[in-house]
Amino acid sequence: MREILLHEPLDMHLHLRDGAMLRTFAPLSAHSFSGALIMPNLVPPVTDGEMVRAYRRRILDAVGDAVFEPYMTLFFKPEYNREFLEPLTEEITAIKLYPAGITTNSEGGVEGFEIDALAPALEAMSTLGIPLCIHGETGGFVMDREAEFVPIYEALADAFPDLTIVMEHITTAQSVAALDRHPNLYATITLHHLLITLDDVAGGMLRPHLFCKPIAKRPEDREALLEAALNAHPKVMFGSDSAPHPRHAKEAPGCAAGVFTAPIALPVLAELFSRHEKLENLQHFVSNNARQIYDLNPPKKTVRLTETPMRVPERYGDVVPLFAGEEIGWSIDSVEIE
């Protein structure tokens, strides 16, 4: 029976919501991850230090005794400047930029990407060493939105060479290729984008629980993502983008965008890397790369995964996870903290 020990696994793109959902879902991530980069797209979005501190406190309350570090983010506003950001450098790990209206709760996001308009905020972040995470999609045709955004990523990377820019939840071969053209471009990849293509969402039946933004793309895109993740590309980090939506919001017409994967992410990743004979690279994908890129020192936690099948629950609370009710080949055997 194969097994692997993962040290300090990190989920570098996580939606924990707030209120009752937070209390249900934070413990599920805190069980198997050492820490996670927490997305700020609440209603209203997290846009100042007080909101960051209050949200962090609510997360820690929800997590209880678990060893888990919520790495906090601010919701990017072009008006941020050095004076505003400097006192926050110890409290935030990154700032997340959403183009306006591009995904869940992104209405207050950025309307355009003129370098001049963004320069004061991005220069300040650059100077203060605060990474910029971007949901990189244009308002174009759904299959082209991310590829159309790559030139924007590249223009920002060129204009702010000392700014760490993370292309969030990349889904295309074009984004993977961009990583190697700019020293300051990095990326997160979700679990589901390593597994599915548009075929799974809409090729046979329409499957709302696989509907997400960015939408899953073409087989050759998934291949490029897999290649980067499996081979421990040093600029690529695991970020689940795990997004709990209540079942009724997923299954009704108008389906909310998001796939819920947090509690099964590590076993499914272990199975995937094992199947490709790349188990030795999983530690890099789920922890080491992120520690290096973000200069993190997460709390000690060792997760032992074994090739022991488990059945994924049909629901977590009122949320349907990826592989609901199905058997997966690996499971978490134990979690050790120091």
Add this chain to the structure above:
Amino acid sequence: MREILLHEPLDMHLHLRDGAMLRTFAPLSAHSFSGALIMPNLVPPVTDGEMVRAYRRRILDAVGDAVFEPYMTLFFKPEYNREFLEPLTEEITAIKLYPAGITTNSEGGVEGFEIDALAPALEAMSTLGIPLCIHGETGGFVMDREAEFVPIYEALADAFPDLTIVMEHITTAQSVAALDRHPNLYATITLHHLLITLDDVAGGMLRPHLFCKPIAKRPEDREALLEAALNAHPKVMFGSDSAPHPRHAKEAPGCAAGVFTAPIALPVLAELFSRHEKLENLQHFVSNNARQIYDLNPPKKTVRLTETPMRVPERYGDVVPLFAGEEIGWSIDSVEIE
């Protein structure tokens, strides 16, 4: 106020179902169309003369007093031969070929497209002058399935030059281009594929009522379809592929494929052609081309459409139509029969 008279409008690709659904939906098509090519993918499929006659009788019963010609089709089987088909030439207008498992109730379809295996049936159809209608999709990636099938269309068109081959409900620029390379290739285009792209299905929200097979493609594909339809390409016919599925089957995960458009098709087409200043070409798209290609002599019926707004019903029976609850700019003013 603009208006147009349409003479003998025809829907050259229609799903009428059976039983209670047939009784609900046949009158809706019979109201505004002179006739329609009736798809044979019932359970079990329509595969012999007795089934054709019985289904035609059920359709006419459902239609009642309306003037409406159901042009009947057989579900293609490779074992069809001249002896079997010759007695049916007066009763069927075409034979519909489904690749196995490619869409609703197509499980008994064709498993492969080796010319030799299909030759006896297709030679017989060719000799007897029976057109072949094909749902042309491979089992490939959802956005490529139709384009991948174009070489199969072309091989069949070359191998059986006297066979009329209709590419059903085409959705891609590649299929439009193929029309001009083979004298015996024709096509139907639906209403919804003139209006929507994948963006409408999954670009913002996930919209199950716009989910169909073939799935709506890219903006440049829709442009090519529009160009052919609006300019009265002589090899292109209107075929709604209107497919009633009960609301629960559309809105639950696993969503049935199909868009229901039959009762609103003519007003929406009039609005579309009018907006593009091509109203004079609509008669060709919705009737003349089909009459020419299939050598039909449909019953006389004149539909007068005017630029008078109407609100589309939320439901027809338990089926949600395209533009449910929305206002469209044109409506049917009167239907005259001789």
